[in-house]
Amino acid sequence: MNAPGIIRELSLFRLKRSIILGVKSLWMHKLRSLLTAMGIVFGVCSVIAMLAIGEGASYEAQQQIKDLGSQNIILESVKPTNKTTAGEQERSLILEYGLTYNDISQIRATVPGVLVTIPSREVKDFIWNEAQNIDGAAVGTVSWFPEMRNRRVIRGRFFTELEMSMRSPVCVLSKSLARQLFPLSEPIGDTVRIQTSYFRVIGVIEDDPAVAAANDQSEGTGEKGDGMEMMIPLTTLEDHFGEVLFKYRSGSFEAEKVQLHDVTIRIDEPDRVMPASLAIRHLLERNHKQVDYRMTVPLDLLRRAERTKQIFNIVLGSIAAISLLVGGIGIMNIMLATVTERTREIGIRRALGAKKKDIVIQFLIETVMLSGAGGVIGVALGLAIPLMITHFAEMVTIIEFWAPALAFTISVLIGVLFGIYPAFRAAGMNPVEALRHE
C-alpha cells in the first residue's frame, strides 16, 4: 500500500485529473481567463521580441566593427580645424597635414606587436571610362590590403608586390564604381583614366563594408563619391600625382600636401591591441603639433558596443521583469477573486474528503495553467513579431534558442509564485463557513 510506485502512480493520476478539472474551471470563464493571461502574454512576447531585436542590432554593429578587423588600429589623416594656425596656412598656400612616412617607420620601430602596416593615400578626382565619369578617388595602397582589411576580391585579382615595385599602372575597382563606370561591359582588361593617367583594370573588390551599409540605408544616393574608389599601388600613385594634391572644384582651388591619408596597423595578438594603441597615440601626439589625424580602434569599439549591449540588456531585463510582475499581480488578483467566488465549491470538496493539500494543488495548477497558456501564446507572438520586423522593416533580428524557453519557464514560475497565496487562502478556509457561503 505504501509502495512508492503506487503513490507515484496515484499522484500522476491525480495530476492528470487536476489538469482536466483546471481546464474545465478556466473554460467556464473563457473571457476572464483570456484577459488574465494577457498580462503574461504581453510580458513574454515583449521579452522575446525585444531580445531578438536587440541581439540583431548588436550583431549588426559588431559585424561592422569586426569587418574593420579586430586586431587592426586604423589611423586617418584629418584636415585640422585648429583656428590658431589658420594665419600661417594662408601664407603658405599649400595645406600640409596628416600622417607621414616618418610616423609609420617610427611606429614600426618602436611599438611592440606591429605585424604589418597598410598605408594608403588617395587622390580625389573624376574617374573616366571614355566619356563616362564618376566622382571618385584613386587609393594608393599595398598588395596586402585586401587580406588585412577583410575585403574580398570579387573578380580578377589584386595587384602584386612585383607590380608595386614596378610601379605598374594597374587598378582594382570597387564593386559600385565598376557598376557605375562599366554598366554594360566587362571592366577587367579595360582602362580607366584619372587626370592624365591611364590604368588597366585587373580586378574588382568588395565595397568598404561601412560605406556599403550606409548606401543600403539611403538607396540610390551612392553617387556622392563614397565607395567610388579604385585601388592602385602606392608607388604608382606617387609617380603619377606627386606630393602635392591639387583639387579644382566648381571654381575653387585647393592644394594639399598629405603624405598618407590612411594607415592600418595590424597587431599580432588581440591582447596587445590596447597597449599598442596607447603607444601609437603617444607617438603621434609627440610628432604632430595639431590633431590632424584620427585613430580608430575596432577592438575598443567592439568592447564599447558590448558594454552598450550589457546596459541595453539590463534595461530590457528590468522592463521585462516589471511587465511580468504586473502580469503576475493581475493573475493573483483574479485568482483571489476566483477563490472567493468558489468558496462554496471549496467547502463542498473539503466535506467530500479533500485535504488542504488537494485544494492548494487544484488552485495552483489552475494558476500555472493560466500563466503557462499566457506563456505559450506570448512565445508564439514573440517569435512572430521579429519575423515580421525582419520581413517588413528589413532589420536583422536574432532569436536565441534559449529565449523562448527562458520566457516560458519564467511565466510558469510566475504562476507558481503568484498562485501560492490564493491557493493557500483557499485551502485555509474553514469548511463549515465555506459551505455556508452564498
Place this chain on the structure above:
Amino acid sequence: MAPESLPEPVIELRGVEKHYQMGDTLVKALHGVDLKILPGDYISILGPSGCGKSTMLNILGCLDQPTVGQYFLSGQDVSKLSDDDLSQVRGKRLGFIFQSYNLIQQLTVVENIEVPLYYQGVPEKESREIAVGLARKVGLGSRLDHRPTELSGGQQQRVAIARALANDPAVILADEATGNLDSKSGGDILEIFDELNADGKTLILITHDEGMAMRTSRTIRLKDGEIAYDSYTERQRT
C-alpha cells in the same frame, strides 16, 4: 435484551460540548450531548432554529470538532484528529446531502458523483463504473453528461445522494434534504431514503419537518444544545 448483545454503535458521542467565542461572550452551542447511533439506524434530528442542530451536524459530519467530550465514529475517536485525518474520515466514512444540493457547477453528473472517489484515489476506470452505477440507481442513467444547471432540483438532489453513496459510507448525513424541493420531488427523495435504510444504510436526517420525522424509526429533539427527547430512550423506558 442484554446491553452486551447490542451491535457496536457506529456513532457514539460522550459528553460533547461546543463553545463559540462571539465577541466577548462565550456561547455554548452544545452542552453535554451523549448519543449512540447503531448501524442501520434511520434517525431524524429535529429542533427549532438556534437549538444547536447545525453544530450537531458539523460535529457529526467531522467538519468541526467538539470543544469538550469525545466522538467515536466506527469505534475510532475522531474528536482530536488532525485536519488531514478528518478529511480522510469525511471522505471515507461519511456521506453528505445538503439542502442546496451543493453540486460543483463545472462538472457533469458523473463527475460530481466521482468527486469523493477522486479524493480517495480510486482509479479512474473503477470510479467511473461506480459513478455510472449510482447514477442509474437514482434514476439519472440518461443524464450522465448533463451539468447541474440543466437539471431540476429533484434531479440535482438525486445526484447529491448518488455522490453521498459513492464511497459506501458508514453514515449518511442529510441536512434539510427536501427543504428546497416541492412536495412531489421531496417525496421522491424521501422514498430513496427509505430504500437506502431498507438496504441497511445508516441515515441521519436533520430537519424541522415533522412529517419527515414521522418516516424515520428514531427521532431526536434538540433544545438549547441538549437532547430534549430521544424516541429510542423513551421506548426503552416504557
